Amino acid sequence: MTSLPPKLHFVGDLPASRAIQTREWLREERPSDDDPSPSGDAAMMVALLYGSWNVEIVRAIRSDDDNDNGWLRRVLRPPLDRFLSAHRPSAWNDLGVASVRVDADDESSELCCERLDAPSELPALVVLATSSTKQDGSRDGDVDVRARRLPVTSWKLRSFLLDAASGTEEILRAMDLAWSRLTLPSSISPSFSPSTSSFSSSSPPPPIRIFIAGDKSQVGKSSISLGILGSLLAAPHLYRPRDLAYIKPATQCERTPLIRKYCQRRGIDACVPVGPIVYHRGFTRAFLRREAGTTSEALLEAAARAVDEVSRGKKAVVIDGVGYPAVGSIVGTDNARVARACGRPTFDGTRAPAPVLLVGKAGVGDAVDSFNLNAAYFASGHVPVIGAVFNKLSAEGYYSLEKCKEAIDAYFDEYQPNRKVYGYVPELPALKLALDAVEHADDHDDDHDDDDGNEDGNVSAEEQKWNDALQAADAFVEEFSKRVNVHDILSDAERATREYVRIRESTTPTDASESTARKRNRDLPRSRSASASPAKIPRIDGSTCNDDDAGVSLTRAQIEAMASAAGAAGG
Numbered sequence: 001m002t003s004l005p006p007k008l009h010f011v012g013d014l015p016a017s018r019a020i021q022t023r024e025w026l027r028e029e030r031p032s033d034d035d036p037s038p039s040g041d042a043a044m045m046v047a048l049l050y051g052s053w054n055v056e057i058v059r060a061i062r063s064d065d066d067n068d069n070g071w072l073r074r075v076l077r078p079p080l081d082r083f084l085s086a087h088r089p090s091a092w093n094d095l096g097v098a099s100v101r102v103d104a105d106d107e108s109s110e111l112c113c114e115r116l117d118a119p120s121e122l123p124a125l126v127v128l129a130t131s132s133t134k135q136d137g138s139r140d141g142d143v144d145v146r147a148r149r150l151p152v153t154s155w156k157l158r159s160f161l162l163d164a165a166s167g168t169e170e171i172l173r174a175m176d177l178a179w180s181r182l183t184l185p186s187s188i189s190p191s192f193s194p195s196t197s198s199f200s201s202s203s204p205p206p207p208i209r210i211f212i213a214g215d216k217s218q219v220g221k222s223s224i225s226l227g228i229l230g231s232l233l234a235a236p237h238l239y240r241p242r243d244l245a246y247i248k249p250a251t252q253c254e255r256t257p258l259i260r261k262y263c264q265r266r267g268i269d270a271c272v273p274v275g276p277i278v279y280h281r282g283f284t285r286a287f288l289r290r291e292a293g294t295t296s297e298a299l300l301e302a303a304a305r306a307v308d309e310v311s312r313g314k315k316a317v318v319i320d321g322v323g324y325p326a327v328g329s330i331v332g333t334d335n336a337r338v339a340r341a342c343g344r345p346t347f348d349g350t351r352a353p354a355p356v357l358l359v360g361k362a363g364v365g366d367a368v369d370s371f372n373l374n375a376a377y378f379a380s381g382h383v384p385v386i387g388a389v390f391n392k393l394s395a396e397g398y399y400s401l402e403k404c405k406e407a408i409d410a411y412f413d414e415y416q417p418n419r420k421v422y423g424y425v426p427e428l429p430a431l432k433l434a435l436d437a438v439e440h441a442d443d444h445d446d447d448h449d450d451d452d453g454n455e456d457g458n459v460s461a462e463e464q465k466w467n468d469a470l471q472a473a474d475a476f477v478e479e480f481s482k483r484v485n486v487h488d489i490l491s492d493a494e495r496a497t498r499e500y501v502r503i504r505e506s507t508t509p510t511d512a513s514e515s516t517a518r519k520r521n522r523d524l525p526r527s528r529s530a531s532a533s534p535a536k537i538p539r540i541d542g543s544t545c546n547d548d549d550a551g552v553s554l555t556r557a558q559i560e561a562m563a564s565a566a567g568a569a570g571g
Helices: 022-029 055-062 070-087 106-114 154-162 168-182 221-233 258-266 283-288 296-311 335-341 365-380 401-415 429-438 461-483 486-505 516-521 556-565
Strands: 007-014 042-050 094-101 124-131 144-149 208-214 244-247 316-320 356-360 385-393 420-426 536-538 544-546
Touching: 042 055, 042 070, 055 070, 055 154, 055 486, 070 094, 070 168, 094 106, 124 154, 124 168, 144 168, 154 168, 154 486, 208 221, 208 335, 208 365, 208 486, 221 244, 221 258, 221 316, 221 356, 221 385, 221 461, 221 486, 244 296, 258 461, 296 316, 296 335, 335 365, 356 365, 365 385, 365 401, 385 401, 385 486, 401 420, 420 461, 420 486, 429 461
Parallel strands: 007 094, 042 094, 208 316, 208 356, 244 316, 356 385, 385 420
Antiparallel strands: 042 124, 124 144, 536 544
């Protein structure tokens, strides 16, 4: 009997235990009276491994009628048709294709990790060869599985799956490599074990960067940042402390924040609560007089370097803003410019702006109006705003959380379809009391956080304040994780970054070749036009300097001393 030509079989979403039974369900796909396929004792399949947190992929799969994997068929058929045509494998007449959710149940998680080469970062494509005959020739009914993961980062794979117009050639090359490794002689290529993964050399995906901004000071930006970090740590199979980072590149306050203590206790070493831009007392006027010894460009570059440094080897980086969006605009370092400077580096030397999550206030009208005003500020700087989390809502009354949620959800559904409300967080009095208690607490024990007290074993009053604050933080994280969809926040932030990169890649060579420095600095503040005559700017010491002079560089201590003497209260 002449064998039928190789054929692709797209089946529905499968549990891992069913996926490894490739040989059996391929027989079901092709009637035995046509061809006893798959030939021999083996079968081959391609599995898309994904998790419930891959929200866009889950939606795409659920959009298919009758669970027929129509979406996966549309995306993967072009590269797989070419692959099958080129190889026409003799050992496997047919090729099965399925999607497998790794966290569907405990058995799936175990099988995906131990037998299907599932990486820690999903989604992933895996090529499988399954057989009921073991490599030593014995047959006991058990299924022998050999798996090779395609050497494609999860970030690039997501881009391909959600925008199949790009990446086909790379997927095809990755298929060829995985196939060649899978079909090596058994003496060279043993069955898969976690310690023998062949693709450790593939570069890890760049970390997701998310910028947390607020519509005013004290709206809860740092608390929301803490809630995001704590919620991610609640999923240890996805995020470990070493996978996360927090940084506040610009700040008005240098007191020890609660989030620093929280990171120390939870093992998040990459925590920088005070970054390179500090609006200390007297800084603004000294900057305008050219006495601060720096420029807007230098400050933004320092912030970018600090974020890049803290991002190395991470999966997610939370960038905490300062005040309301325009804070810092007088010196050219407002939140929109900082978000642009601290975004992910791209292929052409520019940066994809860090997507913004706005922290909104309680209420309805004022809360939505403030969101729109602040989102427009970021939009004017070409920084994407993915949505909002509304914070500090009352538990009851006319402005209760549930009543505000109903109205705000209705508004966003109707008028902001491209942005989301990721959650509503109630006011937690215990957290506010704890934050007030530690606002001026001493922090002499930073290097001794593992100690529970002094030499006599007693806990000092300052230590007790921090312990109470950390307990309140844990309670806040627990409540936050119930009410805020953190995985959607990261997913949408990654989508916004990916869309920016896609648009950049599609620009003309002329557009792409524009000077990076020029693009970054063209809207930084200028005190006069280039054609104007030099202006005389008074210095604090009574002398003057030209606007185009390099100026002088006073120390911070000098600036603050002179500002204090003049009656300054802040920056």
